[in-house]
Amino acid sequence: MIDEQHNPWQTLSKKEVYDNKWIHVEEHEVIIPSGKPGIYGMVHFKNKAIGIIPVDDQGYTWLVGQYRYPLKEYSWEIPMGGGPIEQDVLLSAQRELKEETGLTAEKWTKIMRIHTSNSVTDEEGFVFLAEALSQGETEFEETEQLAIKKLPLREAVQWVEQGKITDGISIAGLLLAARLRGI
Template identity: 45%
Template sequence: MSSLGNPWQTLASSVKYVTRWFSVREDDVIRPDGQRGTYSVVRAERVATGIVAVWPDESVTLVGQFRYAVNEYSWEIPEGGGAFDVDPIEIARRELHEETGIRAGTWTLLGRVHTSNCFVDEVCYIYLATDLAPGVARPDPEEVLQTQRVPLERAISMARDGSITDAITIAGLFWTWAMRRSG
């Protein structure tokens, strides 16, 4: 599939806000329609990972936590981020163990997604983890987490009926489901 070139022209950029997790950049631009405008971009300061941990009985481990930004409790695959100079697979291994206590013997990259590419530059690498061994979770102090194992088919149903709304989780579950169906 072919793609068109970049129709935007950036005239100037300035960073407006910086945190440990992200920064906000404001660009003066000429839009594709030829008009001048302002485009704000949230720049992720870390690479993101998501892990679909699948057990031999075809169940997956989900992590539940309250998400302040959307003011909702969320069931998700284990997720987390790390520095850009760290291999994403290492970040994924650390996050899976930290949030769930699980260690995986086999890792497969399912894919890479932009989490919200209209205004955020964050990239997330999503992995399938199998050959699992349970352990003790050690979440970050600010994280209040619970975990549950659910059949993959039930997790897919939760994504389809809106019980799961996290985009990384939905992508990871459907990639896993498609991989399992196609062999």
């Protein structure tokens, strides 16, 4: 039987490979679980990943579309962004929803904590369901050129099933939100 609390990895040394205001990359010299020497690259994100699924009284949600530079393709996603590590994730979610959709919400429910790619990063993400919505003006960041689409939550789930949405946080969040709402 495996002891879930036992760490079979041993870190011998680590060195910084790259650093900017969003990420920090390290290379670790390690002893791997088999007892042999190895290396491990790790990306530390300087923000938490924050995703929001706004749903109105009629069951509609909002997606945002944008060109994703690393993928070299357009991506439809739930409203999302980064929240400072030290900041309450709810405050970050409220800011991101307003920035990207212009929406504010009276009711917030944290529905998910997720690790985005636990084989190479320690990034932690959170997804919120936002309800009792009011429409206002967007406040895009200078790096954002977003399209906004309002559609039934059921249709957003169909986009996941059809492969039109490929972002992991969006997929997980939409599927859980639909399940929680009985869709």
